[in-house]
Structure formats: structure tokens, C-alpha cells
Amino acid sequence: MMQENNVIQVKELTKKFGDFTAVDAITFDVKKGEIFGFLGANGAGKTTAMKMLIGISNPTSGEANVAGFNVFTNAEDVKKNIGYMSQKFALYDDLSVKENITFFGGIYGLSRKKIKEKSNALIKELGLEKIANHLVGSLPLGWKQKIAFSVALLHEPKIVFLDEPTGGVDPITRRQFWEMIYKASHEGTTIFVTTHYMDEAEYCDRVSIMVNGKIEALDTPKKLKEQFNAKSMNDVFLKLARG
Amino acid sequence: MSINLEHISKSYGKIEALKDISFKVHPGELFGLIGPDGAGKTTLFRILTTLLIADEGKANVTGFDVVKDYKNIRKSVGYMPGKFSLYQDLTVEENLTFFATIFGTTIEENYELIKEIYVQIEPFKKRRAGKLSGGMKQKLALCCALIHKPKVLFLDEPTTGVDPVSRKEFWEMLKRLQQKGITILVSTPYMDEAALCDRIALIQGGEILEIDTPINIVKHYPKAIYNIGSKDMYELLQKLKGFENTYTMYPFGEFVHYTDKRDDFNPNELQQYLEENGLKEITIEKTKATIEDTFMELAK
Numbered sequence: 001m002m003q004e005n006n007v008i009q010v011k012e013l014t015k016k017f018g019d020f021t022a023v024d025a026i027t028f029d030v031k032k033g034e035i036f037g038f039l040g041a042n043g044a045g046k047t048t049a050m051k052m053l054i055g056i057s058n059p060t061s062g063e064a065n066v067a068g069f070n071v072f073t074n075a076e077d078v079k080k081n082i083g084y085m086s087q088k089f090a091l092y093d094d095l096s097v098k099e100n101i102t103f104f105g106g107i108y109g110l111s112r113k114k115i116k117e118k119s120n121a122l123i124k125e126l127g128l129e130k131i132a133n134h135l136v137g138s139l140p141l142g143w144k145q146k147i148a149f150s151v152a153l154l155h156e157p158k159i160v161f162l163d164e165p166t167g168g169v170d171p172i173t174r175r176q177f178w179e180m181i182y183k184a185s186h187e188g189t190t191i192f193v194t195t196h197y198m199d200e201a202e203y204c205d206r207v208s209i210m211v212n213g214k215i216e217a218l219d220t221p222k223k224l225k226e227q228f229n230a231k232s233m234n235d236v237f238l239k240l241a242r243g
Numbered sequence: 244m245s246i247n248l249e250h251i252s253k254s255y256g257k258i259e260a261l262k263d264i265s266f267k268v269h270p271g272e273l274f275g276l277i278g279p280d281g282a283g284k285t286t287l288f289r290i291l292t293t294l295l296i297a298d299e300g301k302a303n304v305t306g307f308d309v310v311k312d313y314k315n316i317r318k319s320v321g322y323m324p325g326k327f328s329l330y331q332d333l334t335v336e337e338n339l340t341f342f343a344t345i346f347g348t349t350i351e352e353n354y355e356l357i358k359e360i361y362v363q364i365e366p367f368k369k370r371r372a373g374k375l376s377g378g379m380k381q382k383l384a385l386c387c388a389l390i391h392k393p394k395v396l397f398l399d400e401p402t403t404g405v406d407p408v409s410r411k412e413f414w415e416m417l418k419r420l421q422q423k424g425i426t427i428l429v430s431t432p433y434m435d436e437a438a439l440c441d442r443i444a445l446i447q448g449g450e451i452l453e454i455d456t457p458i459n460i461v462k463h464y465p466k467a468i469y470n471i472g473s474k475d476m477y478e479l480l481q482k483l484k485g486f487e488n489t490y491t492m493y494p495f496g497e498f499v500h501y502t503d504k505r506d507d508f509n510p511n512e513l514q515q516y517l518e519e520n521g522l523k524e525i526t527i528e529k530t531k532a533t534i535e536d537t538f539m540e541l542a543k
Contacts (some may be wrong), residue, residue, distance in 0.1 A: 196404065
């Protein structure tokens with residue numbers, strides 16, 4: 001049974017590719033409205049773990065419940081109840097801002113009326129009136145990522161998964177992006193985020209650090225710094241991530 | 244001069260990718276181009292490596308003109324593009340042999356230069372490049388860019404998407420290459436890496452905002468910066484936004500970097516304002532500007 005406050009509940013989740021254990025019996029919970037930082041070195045198993053949590057890769061063993069559904073038996077329900085964006089894929093470059101919103105709204109089964117409402121509200125909130133009909137491919141990366149985040153929230157998911165959402169984004173836009181994250185979290189949406197910017201790790205309520213497929217540390221940034229006798233999350237990471 | 248640019252401009256249709264860029268890189272220098280995606284860094288690299296011709300201006304690399312003497316430049320520089328550009332279907336060893344042969348040399352002849360990096364990927368030398376992890380691909384690309392012993396090394400965002408530990412190792416490697424006399428021009432969107440360069444150019448929207456040593460760039464920051472902490476970051480940001488004397492406020496890790504509009508700012512007054520607005524565990528402390536603060540101030 002899932003506890004009411006935990007929107008993600010993971011127990012001994014494991015993924016093997018042949019002899020190689022990419023994710024090795026990880027266990028953790030994420031609470032409603034929490035900003036959860038999911039860190040680790042390249043190749044530590046973050047992407048594999050995330051793929052299982054968003055219902056596109058079957059676990060080898062273990063259990064995971066996301067937004068109230070089992071990722072193994074109810075993967076389709078998981079997908080309907082979460083939002084997702086990554087640095088590599090967020091929006092269609094060949095569609096305009098409006099078309100992207102309409103497209104993703106449709107995918108998530110929103111009514112035409114609802115899509116129109118949401119689309120207008122989103123365009124107004126991000127100040128996109130002048131470029132609503134421009135192709136997304138012509139926009140700066142930072143804008144794209146802000147729009148993509150809003151689009152990932154269109155269907156009001158309980159959780160949104162963000163895979164390195166701010167990589168390469170300029171420092172001002174990066175901070176605006178994080179303000180959007182705070183706002184969503186304040187309104188009760190759970191945020192599950194990976195990043196290589198260690199200052200962003202400090203913005204999270206709790207942070208987990210994966211090393212060679214295992215979660216080696218999990219706590220608030222403050223407690224992790226105490227635990228590892230480190231000045232910053234960067235130092236914590238450097239102390240841990242090479243195993 | 245190893246690299247010399249004078250009034251370089253380049254447009255793609257209506258988009259001005261580079262606007263009147265001029266700077267010099269000294270022999271043996273580790274020079275950083277610091278700026279976000281879309282700043283024009285890659286266009287600049289492509290012009291200097293003779294793969295793209297500028298609309299206006301002149302550029303020299305190791306004394307050769309990038310248009311007239313492009314063949315000589317290609318022989319004497321190494322280039323690691325931002326996008327992985329090796330042959331995915333060739334093995335590690337085959338890629339390296341291929342690049343050595345193209346430049347009329349052998350792996351053995353310049354092995355000393357790449358040894359330290361190559362030993363880390365040597366266990367996988369029979370593996371196809373396409374099957375390598377991100378970190379290993381990056382090391383192989385660096386080996387291929389070094390195999391002909393270039394005088395100047397161009398590295399376009401070598402650490403983007405790379406975790407902090409691997410980034411640190413990569414920069415230690417660059418420092419050692421620099422000690423071997425190689426001039427390095429490197430671009431990065433990570434502001435913390437800027438401090439590791441001899442000099443940096445801050446670049447955004449095709450324009451150079453400032454060029455100097457990292458220490459001097461930080462010194463030029465015009466205001467006093469305060470670290471403000473509170474239990475609730477979101478509320479803190481909202482309340483600071485509503486404070487009439489806020490000049491800038493940017494989240495920085497666990498704190499907000501705050502600057503005030505006035506020169507005679509009194510932290511107690513802000514403390515009181517925040518307390519009246521229900522914030523808890525407030526701390527206000529003076530702090531030092533970072534390169535990122537300077538970048539944001541110049542880019543505003």
C-alpha cells in the first residue's frame with residue numbers, strides 16, 4: 001500500500017542488462033510537493049532509473065509506485081499522471097509554440113476548450129504573445145525549456161520529471177526556470193529533477209546521489225553537507241561520486 | 244599571437260550570430276569563452292578552424308589567415324566540436340589511427356602527449372566509438388584532436404552534460420596540456436569553470452560583454468552583494484521581489500544573492516521587512532561576487 005503523502009515509492013528497484021546491474025536495489029520515497037534532486041555521475045544509472053519510474057522500461061526486480069500506480073503493471077496510468085521533459089527532447093522544433101501546446105494537450109486527452117484556455121493562460125504567463133506563432137526551433141534554448149516545462153504541466157500531473165532541464169541555459173533564464181519549479185512545488189506538484197549544476201542541487205528539498213547503480217546518500221542538502229563535512233553540494237558530490 | 248580576431252561578424256540570414264568580435268589569445272594561454280547556448284561560441288570556433296567564412300573582419304591562427312592560409316591552419320590546430328564527431332562504426336583504436344594517418348603521423352610518434360588520457364580508454368580499444376559512454380567518448384575525441392601535436396587546441400563545450408567529477412578531471416587534464424605548451428581556446432556554459440582559465444571572454448547574443456582575467460572580472464562587479472537565507476526559498480523570492488529597494492535578487496545555491504538600489508543599504512531594514520512578512524530563520528551576510536554574478540549583471 002502506498003502512503004498518502006508519498007507520490008513516489010520505490011523499493012529495491014533493480015535493472016539488469018545481461019551481467020551488468022545498471023540500477024542496484026534502490027529504495028526511496030518522494031513526498032507530495034517535494035523538490036527531489038536525483039544526482040549522480042554520468043553512467044551511475046540515473047537515466048535507467050528514471051525510465052523505469054516514468055513507465056517506459058520494465059524493472060528486472062523490485063517495486064515502484066508513481067502517482068499511485070505500479071510502474072510494472074500500470075505503466076500507462078503512470079504515463080497519464082506524470083509530466084516529463086528533458087534537455088534532449090522537450091518540444092517539436094517544426095511546430096509553433098501554439099501548435100506544440102495544442103499537440104501535447106491533445107496527447108494528454110484535454111478537451112479543445114480546455115486546451116484553448118490553457119494555451120492562452122500559458123502564453124500570457126510567459127509573455128509569449130508576440131512569438132506564439134513562431135516555430136519553436138527559432139527560439140533561444142532558455143525560452144524553449146521554460147515553455148517545455150509549462151507544457152509538461154498542462155494536464156496538471158501530480159509529478160513532473162525533469163531530466164537535466166537547464167543544461168546550457170544562460171544563468172538568468174536558469175534561475176527563472178527554477179522560480180517556475182518553486183512555484184509548481186508550492187502549488188503541490190512534486191518535482192523530480194536531475195542536474196549537473198550543483199548550485200541547483202542546493203535548491204532541492206532533498207537530494208539523492210547515485211554511485212554505480214546504488215543510492216549512496218539521501219537527505220536535505222543541509223544534512224548532506226554536515227554528514228560529509230563539506231562546504232557545498234559540489235564538495236559532497238566530489239567526495240561521493242567516484243565511489 | 245596564437246589567435247587574433249579583428250572585427251569578426253557573421254550572420255545567418257537575419258540572425259546576427261557574431262557582432263564585431265575582437266580579441267587575442269597569447270601563445271600558451273588557456274583562454275575561455277564563457278556563455279550560454281546561442282551566444283555564438285560555435286560559430287566563432289568554426290570560423291577559427293576554417294570551416295566557416297566570416298562576413299566581415301579578419302582572423303589569424305598561429306600566424307596564418309583563416310581564409311587565405313586555411314590549409315596551414317588545419318595542419319597545426321586540433322578541434323573538438325561540441326557534437327561528437329568521430330566515426331561511430333570504427334573502434335577506439337581505429338578512430339585514433341585514422342586521425343593520425345590523415346595528419347601524416349602515427350600513434351607511436353606522439354604517444355607521450357595523449358598517454359595520460361589514452362590509458363583510461365585503452366581497455367576498450369576494440370570497442371566501437373558509438374558504444375562508448377559519454378565520458379569515454381569525450382576522452383577519445385580529445386585524443387583524436389591531439390594526435391598530430393597541434394599548436395592550438397579548440398574545444399567547443401567539452402564538458403556540457405558532464406558530471407562535476409568528470410568535469411574536474413577534464414580541467415586537470417587541460418592544465419597539464421597547457422603546461423606542454425599548447426594554446427587552448429575552450430568554451431563552456433559553466434561559469435564555475437571560468438575561474439580555471441588564464442583569461443576569459445564573457446559572451447552572449449553574439450557580443451563580448453567583457454574580457455579579462457577571472458579575478459579582475461569579479462573585481463569589476465559594481466555593487467555590494469549579500470547572501471540572504473531563509474527557511475522558505477519560494478516565499479523569500481516573492482518577498483524580495485516585492486521589496487521596493489531590490490536591485491537584483493538571484494537564487495545562488497542555498498542563498499539568494501541580493502543587491503540594493505541604494506549605496507547606503509542597511510541590512511537591518513531588510514531583515515525587519517522580511518520578518519514583518521512572516522519569513523523565518525532569516526540570515527543576511529555580505530558575500531563576494533562570482534563570475535556568474537558579473538555575467539548576469541552585464542547580460543541584463
